[in-house]
Amino acid sequence: MGWKASLTRMACVFVYGTLKKGQPNHSFMTSCTNGIAEFQGRGRTIDLYPLVIGSKHNIPYLLNVPGKGHHVTGEIYSVDDQMLQFLDEFEGCPDMYQRTPVRIEILEWEGKSSAPEERPAVNSIMECFVYSTTTYPPEWINLPYYDNYDSLGKHGLRYNPRENR
Template identity: 40%
Template sequence: MATMACDHHSLIFTYGTLKRGFPNHPLMEDLIRSRDAVPLGPRVTRLPHPLVLGPFGIPFLVNLPGRGHRVRGELFSVSPRGLSRVDELEGIGRGHYERLPIEVEGDGGPAEAEAYFAHASFGEGLWRRRGEVGLSEYTRECAGEYVKRSERPKGWSFVESVREFVSSSPD
C-alpha cells in the first residue's frame, strides 16, 4: 500500500471533530500553518467500522472491523510534533482513545494510516449501547449534539461519563 508521506510522518485518518469545518479542526489548521500536518483529502475506510456518538455528542470509531459502515473522513500526514498534539487532544495517555492502524481508500489510492478509536475498555460497549447501529459519516447534524470541553460540567471525568453512558438505558 502507498504511504504518501515522509517516513517520519504518520498518516492520520480523521472522521469526527478534527475534520475540516468541525469543532476541533482549528488544531489541524494550526498544525498545517506550522507545517506539522498536510491535508491529503477525503478518504473512506476499506472495511466497515462502527462510528457512534457517545456522551456530549463525542464521536467514536470502534475497533470492530466488518461491523457498521465504511466511514468517510479525511487523511492527513502529520509530523511527530503534530502527532503529540493530536494525541494530547484525543486523550491517548488518559484512556480516552487509542491510535490504531486502519486501511483507507480514496483518490490517492489505498493507504495504511492510523485513526483514533474508542479505548478498548469501553468501545464495544458504546457500539452495543447504540443498538449496534452506526454512522457512515460524522455530519453537521451530528456535530450539533457536540458539547465543547469548555461547556461540559466542571470536574467531569471523560472515562466515567462514557462508562455511565454505556451502562444507561438507550434514549
C-alpha cells in the same frame, strides 16, 4: 536536510470526527503551535466500523470492532511528530482512544502534490493511523452507526466542546 528527509518523518492520520474540516475541533489541525498537519485528501475505511456518537458530550467514537457498521468516510492528513504527539494527548491516547493503523481507501487527493509519483492512486489503499477505541461502555455497540460524522447532522446530537464542559 531536503524536503524528502522531512517527508519521511511525516505520519499519515485519518480523521473522521470533530477534527475534519467544518467541524468543531478542526482549528486544532490548522494551528501551527500544535505542529504540522497537511490535508491530503478524502478516504474511507476498507473495513466496516461502528462510528457512534457517545457520552453526554456527543463525542464521535470509532469503536474498534472491524466488520460491524459502515465504511467510515473521513480526511487524510500527513502530520509531523509534534502534531502526532498533540493528537495523542488531545485524543486521550491510550486510555480513551488508541492509535492504530487502519487500511484506508483513497477517494480523492487534494490539489497538486510536490511528488505525485509518491502518492498511491485514487481507489488504492494506504495505511493511516486512526484514533479508535476498545475502551468504551459495552452498551455503545447498540447506538446508531454513522458512515460520515457531522456535528450538525440530522441526528441532532450536537458536539459539546471541551471549553463548555
